[in-house]
Amino acid sequence: MSNKKIMLLGDEAIAQAAIDAGISGIYAYPGTPSSEITEYVQHSQEAADSNIHRQWSANEKTAVEASLGMSYTGKRTMACMKHVGLNVAADPFINSGITGVNGGFLVTVADDPAMHSSQNEQDSRFLGKFALVPMLEPTNQQEAYDMVFHGYELSEKYKIPVLLRITTRLAHSRAGIETREKLPQKELNLPADGRQFVLLPGIARRRYANLIKIQEKFLQEAEDSPFNRCIDGKNKSVGIIACGIAFNYLMENFTTSRCPYPVVKIGQYPVPKQKIEKLVNECDEILLLEEGMPFVEGYLRGILDRDVKVKGRMSGELPPDGELNPNLVRAALGMEDIGGAPIPDLIAPRPPALCLGCSHIDTYHALNETVKDVFGDGHVFADIGCYTLGALPPFQAINSCVDMGASITMAKGAADAGLFPAVAVIGDSTFTHSGMTGLLDAVIEKTNIVVFILDNSTTAMTGGQASHAFGRLESICTGLGVEKEHVRLINPIKKNHEKFVEIIKEELDYKGVSVIIPTRECIQTLRKKTKARKA
Amino acid sequence: MKSDIILAGVGGQGILTIATVIGYAAVESGLYLKQAEVHGMSQRGGNVQSHLRIADKEIFSDLIPDGGADLIVSVEPMEALRYLPYLSPQGWLITNTTPFKNIPNYPEIDKILAEINKQPRHIALDADAMAKAVGNVRGMNIVIAGAASVFIDIPFEKMEAGIGTIFARKGADVVEKNLAAFRAGRKQAEENR
Ligand SMILES: Cc1ncc(C[n+]2csc(CCOP(=O)(O)OP(=O)(O)O)c2C)c(N)n1
Ligand code: SF4
Numbered sequence: 001m002s003n004k005k006i007m008l009l010g011d012e013a014i015a016q017a018a019i020d021a022g023i024s025g026i027y028a029y030p031g032t033p034s035s036e037i038t039e040y041v042q043h044s045q046e047a048a049d050s051n052i053h054r055q056w057s058a059n060e061k062t063a064v065e066a067s068l069g070m071s072y073t074g075k076r077t078m079a080c081m082k083h084v085g086l087n088v089a090a091d092p093f094i095n096s097g098i099t100g101v102n103g104g105f106l107v108t109v110a111d112d113p114a115m116h117s118s119q120n121e122q123d124s125r126f127l128g129k130f131a132l133v134p135m136l137e138p139t140n141q142q143e144a145y146d147m148v149f150h151g152y153e154l155s156e157k158y159k160i161p162v163l164l165r166i167t168t169r170l171a172h173s174r175a176g177i178e179t180r181e182k183l184p185q186k187e188l189n190l191p192a193d194g195r196q197f198v199l200l201p202g203i204a205r206r207r208y209a210n211l212i213k214i215q216e217k218f219l220q221e222a223e224d225s226p227f228n229r230c231i232d233g234k235n236k237s238v239g240i241i242a243c244g245i246a247f248n249y250l251m252e253n254f255t256t257s258r259c260p261y262p263v264v265k266i267g268q269y270p271v272p273k274q275k276i277e278k279l280v281n282e283c284d285e286i287l288l289l290e291e292g293m294p295f296v297e298g299y300l301r302g303i304l305d306r307d308v309k310v311k312g313r314m315s316g317e318l319p320p321d322g323e324l325n326p327n328l329v330r331a332a333l334g335m336e337d338i339g340g341a342p343i344p345d346l347i348a349p350r351p352p353a354l355c356l357g358c359s360h361i362d363t364y365h366a367l368n369e370t371v372k373d374v375f376g377d378g379h380v381f382a383d384i385g386c387y388t389l390g391a392l393p394p395f396q397a398i399n400s401c402v403d404m405g406a407s408i409t410m411a412k413g414a415a416d417a418g419l420f421p422a423v424a425v426i427g428d429s430t431f432t433h434s435g436m437t438g439l440l441d442a443v444i445e446k447t448n449i450v451v452f453i454l455d456n457s458t459t460a461m462t463g464g465q466a467s468h469a470f471g472r473l474e475s476i477c478t479g480l481g482v483e484k485e486h487v488r489l490i491n492p493i494k495k496n497h498e499k500f501v502e503i504i505k506e507e508l509d510y511k512g513v514s515v516i517i518p519t520r521e522c523i524q525t526l527r528k529k530t531k532a533r534k535a
Numbered sequence: 536m537k538s539d540i541i542l543a544g545v546g547g548q549g550i551l552t553i554a555t556v557i558g559y560a561a562v563e564s565g566l567y568l569k570q571a572e573v574h575g576m577s578q579r580g581g582n583v584q585s586h587l588r589i590a591d592k593e594i595f596s597d598l599i600p601d602g603g604a605d606l607i608v609s610v611e612p613m614e615a616l617r618y619l620p621y622l623s624p625q626g627w628l629i630t631n632t633t634p635f636k637n638i639p640n641y642p643e644i645d646k647i648l649a650e651i652n653k654q655p656r657h658i659a660l661d662a663d664a665m666a667k668a669v670g671n672v673r674g675m676n677i678v679i680a681g682a683a684s685v686f687i688d689i690p691f692e693k694m695e696a697g698i699g700t701i702f703a704r705k706g707a708d709v710v711e712k713n714l715a716a717f718r719a720g721r722k723q724a725e726e727n728r
Contacts (some may be wrong), residue, residue: 007562009572016598030572033607116573140595173571173586173597176562245597252596340602340620344650346642347617350545353637386579463574 003006003106005176010166013141014108014178015040017148023184024075025053029433030462031082032117033171038080039465050185058468059404059433060085064092064107071105074189078256083111083124084403086146090127090432093161097131098207100159103154103186106475110171113292114323119384119403121321123292125269128163132211134218135163135269136227137244140392141175143267147178147227154221158214167291167322170245171508176291196449219270227267230275237507239283241276242266243296244290245324251328264348271296280308287332288312291324329452359456359520360387362492363425364397365453366500370508371423372397381414383407383435385427386460386522405434412442422452428469429459436476443481450507450514453477456522464525477515486510492518494515537590538567538687539599541618545635546583548698549676552701553608556680559697560689561589571597573616580616580637589665589687590689608683608712610676629673629682630725658682658724662725665719674716681720685728688703691721
């Protein structure tokens with residue numbers, strides 16, 4: 001049975017497949033639930049032996065661009081990110097649809113419906129459709145593995161980037177994977193057309209027209225795809241369209257009996273029109289099951305929403321937001337509820353919190369004493385990372401967390417509007433991801449802000465990956481033009497509290513750009529290192 | 536054969552090691568397995584759960600349906616109750632009784648234990664104390680794994696072999712201590728089921 005299989009997370013299955021499919025490089029910035037893809041390649045002996053590029057990138061945009069550069073040379077490459085990372089990388093991603101690619105290029109994006117570890121639950125299929133590229137959406141870990149091979153073939157056949165969309169449950173769930181024989185890496189082979197990647201309007205128009213023209217080929221590929229299947233059923237009162245992982249939640253309700261309804265399982269986009277048409281023609285109504293936003297559902301309804309009777313997230317048979325599960329699908333099918341006992345009332349929530357001894361705690365104590373206690377609420381713009389937990393009690397020290405880098409720029413806008421003090425709090429990794437350019441904006445205008453760059457030597461929130469900022473923060477800041485005497489370092493420990501408070505007061509008094517860099521390693525990465533040293 | 540198990544606890548308490556021990560034995564027995572884990576934000580001292588599904592035929596959903604779990608296996612008493620909606624009417628609840636208090640409003644432990652005792656099929660054991668008693672202060676999770684093993688249709692030897700393999704890297708002494716913790720948990724559950 002499952003003897004020859006290896007147990008892998010969905011993320012790891014994709015990583016192993018990328019190695020087996022002969023990639024020459026993987027480019028990524030960490031982000032839950034996608035980080036384990038790149039980490040797996042980083043820890044793989046095979047990847048080291050075949051010299052696959054596997055270092056982190058500064059952000060998702062640089063990752064996609066570097067990937068595209070590798071594809072330019074004819075080699076296979078993958079860029080990975082979480083869903084909001086694709087927003088950061090949207091510019092190169094969408095334009096790579098127009099330039100097309102040379103070597104196979106897969107963009108793997110992990111969406112996080114229910115926002116387990118994210119600021120939103122956007123559905124990447126909309127961006128894939130926006131870029132007019134083919135998309136793959138696996139149902140299970142084995143399919144994720146197989147789709148990587150299929151994706152590279154598709155990418156090279158049509159010289160187009162392919163989006164591989166997964167969601168949290170598939171990414172972070174283990175299953176037995178049957179692997180394939182490893183393919184060799186591609187030889188260096190530059191594009192035949194020297195101007196393919198030059199998006200001057202004249203060339204871009206031609207390439208865009210071509211992209212539109214090959215849409216019909218992408219559609220035909222989807223019709224013929226092994227990942228899009230029709231499964232017949234006798235009961236035509238309902239026809240079911242199940243995309244990606246939603247198919248599992250459907251099947252989970254038919255483990256002892258066969259699903260009586262006809263089903264179209266979708267794993268490759270554009271949406272296979274003929275298959276849907278057949279289903280719509282033979283069934284009274286359609287039930288749409290998709291993990292994420294109502295992507296297929298919206299198209300099927302159209303603006304007038306009258307030719308096809310559709311049940312789904314938009315009509316209330318399924319919730320409009322959050323993750324699907326077998327029980328929600330069961331209810332949508334009108335089957336009897338099998339739910340268990342309720343959660344007893346006395347159970348208290350146990351929200352995540354900063355670790356005992358975390359350096360961010362010392363920073364927030366000093367910050368609250370100088371800013372919150374003196375000026376009241378509403379003055380601290382923060383960012384994304386472990387330190388965002390400073391929004392919760394007992395600190396309640398920060399007032400914003402929007403997108404990577406927004407702390408500095410929002411503080412700037414508020415300062416421009418006359419807010420004093422305008423304070424930004426940003427992590428070291430977030431700073432090199434997207435904070436540096438905002439700081440330059442402030443330097444140019446000598447904006448009156450105080451920026452805290454919390455240097456814990458790592459990207460802690462996502463599991464302690466290396467940070468590009470390591471050992472470079474001071475020189476980056478002065479290089480961007482922050483005056484040397486207003487770049488202040490402090491070791492955030494209890495003993496230094498008074499000194500820390502003094503520094504903050506001095507910099508609040510300074511009318512210009514100040515940067516304070518509390519520097520102390522994350523205790524979790526420190527612990528990991530000590531453990532590794534002992535072993 | 537099917538065993539749907541909710542593993543519960545607080546980030547850092549070692550529920551994934553339990554999953555690894557049982558999972559190893561399942562795979563060695565030629566069974567299908569799916570294991571959904573929690574990574575990211577909630578690992579920071581929040582409540583964590585893992586859905587471990589074992590069967591002799593293909594498994595579809597990564598998530599166990601509400602009302603479908605054969606077992607809730609928890610290393611913390613309040614966390615055991617948080618996942619009650621998953622437990623099937625015939626299911627067993629196996630839990631440690633030592634609370635992990637990292638929130639200011641942790642309920643009175645007596646009330647938690649009373650709630651656990653209300654469950655028709657449960658095993659509640661002080662796994663922290665039992666681990667200490669066998670000289671393995673960090674083996675609380677393995678004690679719980681041992682207690683759970685009674686209710687999982689996989690040969691006991693395969694699970695012991697799993698412990699041997701998983702802890703081999705850390706030396707024979709660590710393997711022995713974990714086997715002791717595992718057997719202690721199993722014995723306690725066998726005597727109290
Ligand atoms: C565009 C984007 N990419 C990635 C993430 C995932 N993510 C959240 S916080 C974080 C980095 C945190 O590192 P750092 O700023 O150093 O703060 P720390 O957690 O170490 O305190 C990452 C990568 C995200 N939310 N948005
Ligand atoms: S993981 Fe590190 S940075 Fe995050 S809360 Fe814990 S100590 Fe702080």
